Amino acid sequence: MTLPPAEIGDNLQDIDTPALIIDLDAFEANIAKLAQTVSDYGVRLRAHSKTHKCPEIALRQMAAGAIGVCCQKVGEAEAMVAGGVNNVLVTNEIWGEKKLKRLAALAKDATIGICVDDATNAQDLGQVARDAGVELDVYVEIDVGAGRCGIAPGKAAADLVGIVDAEEGLNFQGLQAYHGSAQHIRTANERGAAIGGTCDLVKETLAEIAKIGIDVPTVTGAGTGSFRFEATSGIYQEMQCGSYIFMDADYAQNKDEQGDPFTDFRHSLYVLVTVMSATKPGKAVVDAGHKALGNDQGMPWVADIPGARYQRPSDDHGTLILEKAARDVILGEKLRIIPGHCDPTVNLYDWYVVVKGGCVVDLWEITARGAIR
């Protein structure tokens, strides 16, 4: 693990770069805003920790009302439980005896949920739970349009629910129904239509499960882009939003019902970079490339110079295009940029540098950084 890039009490310009910065005021406003919104809608929040990979943040989300967290990987779940989180749902399928044993071991210290979309996998899970003397909460994942994981909605899903329900060591807890690609549809109408289709598939599946007389305690899913639709659908009880704490340049391109930018949440996550070369007019090079920024959903935005564009990242550097910039750069100066995609950006760092009023007030360790297994 790398050392922190700053000390508490440092000014922003003292922070070594590239560094991952949280604007504490914006971050706390985002946590409070979603907590209030889901409470108003009468649904629960199970915040997705794949975004932040940091138990310190998970505990703050839970202090504001979240019932627990989601994870994608067993390694993330281990980091969350080690950091004091007592309620974790792994929101996809896990195969392999080593991983399943690690998952079952966690259930001695916390409520652990897991998704299945295959009968053999459900039976493997039951065996591991019984061997470990624990019970695992199981959610049957249905494919609601993303075309990735999940069993077909309807009868096939209900049959799998029956298998899970009969398996000793497993508690059937409900349906995982997450539409990932819908989060990034730009217009609210189209996002709403996609989630409408999702809801129809969930309803069809609930009707099939009702026929076999099994109770479905929870339908869980939704993300930062779409949660208002799931929350008001009447069929979801649990929201899995993750990115809302940070926002990123990708989510900032979503539009609300009026066609205006999606301003529910504020940018609170920045990468601080240094200008390290500027030998050509209208251009400069900064010290952050693919190893410091997740660029898979588009380029980051330059927060501190209006009109400057970040382009052409290489492994360790990026180019600022300054033709339309409000001002030129100063060699050696530090600038804040807004990541294109927060989740893979966070996974590149070991520390959040928490800033308030231009001053470093805390350092939070990203203990699940690299926990991809």
Place this chain on the structure above:
Amino acid sequence: MTLPPAEIGDNLQDIDTPALIIDLDAFEANIAKLAQTVSDYGVRLRAHSKTHKCPEIALRQMAAGAIGVCCQKVGEAEAMVAGGVNNVLVTNEIWGEKKLKRLAALAKDATIGICVDDATNAQDLGQVARDAGVELDVYVEIDVGAGRCGIAPGKAAADLVGIVDAEEGLNFQGLQAYHGSAQHIRTANERGAAIGGTCDLVKETLAEIAKIGIDVPTVTGAGTGSFRFEATSGIYQEMQCGSYIFMDADYAQNKDEQGDPFTDFRHSLYVLVTVMSATKPGKAVVDAGHKALGNDQGMPWVADIPGARYQRPSDDHGTLILEKAARDVILGEKLRIIPGHCDPTVNLYDWYVVVKGGCVVDLWEITARGAIR
């Protein structure tokens, strides 16, 4: 830091996934091949450690004849020196007093080189070197076509050489002349033409420096894609190849002079993944996405199933398209995939799992993982 995903003596199928695998036979063949080639050409190798971020590998490259390593970041240089590497060149500009002081501190234990493209930066470097009581080797970086860092070739570069040469604490050691984008030009003729242009700019700069009577001990640059052209140019003394140890799906698309694939070096780096969902015909989902693979130069290749294609990565998963695959997948099986781009892939892992004859024979720590400062 995460724990290793395997133990020495494990079989390939015992390794937890996603894991970064080195095929030791192919890896050793690559090291030997380049060592022999540069020796035949009468030039030196200064291997680029930004590719592997691992002192264990750097020391093997040096045991085979490399004079030292390149790094991109001071943090990488610190990891290399801590791991026993005694000769490091940071192949770009470094700004900021904190970073420069860290660099100067390393010069007490190793030969440390650094690039400059700005007079103020050179003076800052001199001050820091004198304060620390060390000498730093300095290379003036010229822009030879990549359009990124580097001062303009010719008179401007020669003027900067004069400033560096006069600065107490700094040893002018030569020119950094690396053409990054030329590495990935697909045809040998076009790569050769690009490096021909590079060589013209170096020659022009050498002529200007000769006018002011300063000796240029070394011209350094080149990479895995282009090094045969620099090595035979008569003006470069030092090659900075990095990716040759691993190869990746991007470099495998380069062609040689006959238009055949670039087979000088073998694929030795794989990511081992698990098939964790397969609910739709012709498709499967594996447990490696953007947090396990650097996809910025294209998608990885599926090594273990001919015709299968990896597509649509999300943060933690990828989809295999099996329509033209030689066989179907088995749920829970482990497959090797060849990363699209090795450098950012390596930066996502803490360990190499070294495999020979299907068996884990070593675990090498990636101590410069995340050393982006």
